[in-house]
Amino acid sequence: MHINPKFLLQLVEIAERGSFTEAAESLCLTQPALSRNMKELEAQIGAKLLIRDRHGARLTEFGRRALPYAQAMRKSLERISIEAESWQHGRSGSLLIGITPHPASLLPKFLAEFLADRRGVTASMTVSGILPLIESLGRGELDLIIGPVGIEPFPAGIVAKILFTDELALFAGASHPLARKPVIDLDDLRHVRWVGTPSDSLMRRRVASVLSSLGLTEVRHDIVMSGIESALEILETGNHLAVLPRMPARAKILSGGLVELPVALPMPHWSVAALYPEAAEASPLVLDFVHALTERFG
Incomplete structure (x- = not known):
């Protein structure tokens, strides 16, 4: 059985407004188009969902059973939209940070402040030498590295943003x-x-x-x-x-x-930089974190 999710969202709008006219206006549809969609939805499900009379529209018994699932789907889609917006603006997700011993002593306070404004973000920090960290970054096990540059080469496709020179x-x-x-x-x-x-x-x-x-x-x-x-x-x-x-x-x-x-x-x-994949490969969260690092230490 294939059920068109768009039609389920339209069913929720009708049920909550109690009117095809108001639902069609809210959905920017004509009433005939909305009526056709509901008939097709009923055919897809194999059960009648709505009753129309002079008072408007109301759900059948099966329609009342189906409504909570359709509402839950709408809620899930809304959450996906919110998560997508947060992701695009670097406000959700996880940061896997590799850091060498020198800047590791400077980062904890900054990291706590960064996360305080981004409740949907989690972070883990691995302290190690620069060479093992570069290998981990190349394997995709880290999102970025904070460490010294100008001593060892790093792979192509990696950006080095100087944070400070000590x-x-x-x-x-x-x-x-x-x-x-x-x-x-x-x-x-x-x-x-x-x-x-x-x-x-x-x-x-x-x-x-x-x-x-x-x-x-x-x-x-x-x-x-x-x-x-x-x-x-x-x-x-x-x-x-x-x-x-x-x-x-x-x-x-x-x-x-x-x-x-x-x-x-x-x-x-002793120059310390943020090392991360080029912008096309780095997540918005990584770029947001690097920007915040640059503002603090740059």
């Missing part, structure tokens, strides 16, 4: 012995304990390049942390040094927990 600096806890020295030389740095990111991370490689240019080729990291926030917490104990991006450390410097050491290092720029 710099690496040498940090210590406020109670560390070197924190009070106005001048720090190479010998001071040869005998300290270090905190670093994992050996296979791009951050570790960049830091190794910075320290090597200073003459520190054999640096032993006593503690290895994948998260920048965790490394900053360890630095506050006053027992270690670390080369880290300035931006995540700013709050702890202002609170007095950390100091930036006066060491003339070649501080390379």
Whole structure:
């Protein structure tokens, strides 16, 4: 049995208005056309649905049974329309975000604020190295990545939107012995304990390049942390040094927990970008999220 859903919606309009005349006007149809549609609907269903008399139109007993299903269908179509509009404007759906350790310390507050205005949106955040994240993005397992660029190539068809540029600096806890020295030389740095990111991370490689240019080729990291926030917490104990991006450390410097050491290092720029498929492939939600990121950090 094939039932035309458009005719069911017209049946609902007639039943709720109690009049073919009013229903036809609401539906922008002529009364004869609406009457033909109802006769065809009754033929499709195999049962009479409406009775017309001088008082208007009313449902038959079977029509009253069928009406709730037709109304439910109308409600479902309305919800689909609302969801489609929300999708087009980036107000519903799910975000699968891959992020490297550096910006991961900056994103949670922003993400909470973004979702607060978009109640139909859910998000999950995976923290990892940039190379595994790029592979996941290529397989369609992530919607976008937030991480460093200019170090490793990324696949064709991927857009990189620069969010901000940070710099690496040498940090210590406020109670560390070197924190009070106005001048720090190479010998001071040869005998300290270090905190670093994992050996296979791009951050570790960049830091190794910075320290090597200073003459520190054999640096032993006593503690290895994948998260920048965790490394900053360890630095506050006053027992270690670390080369880290300035931006995540700013709050702890202002609170007095950390100091930036006066060491003339070649501080390379560290650009962080949103990586996502080209506009033709990216969802409206991803583009909305990237736009919000750019407004906040760009």
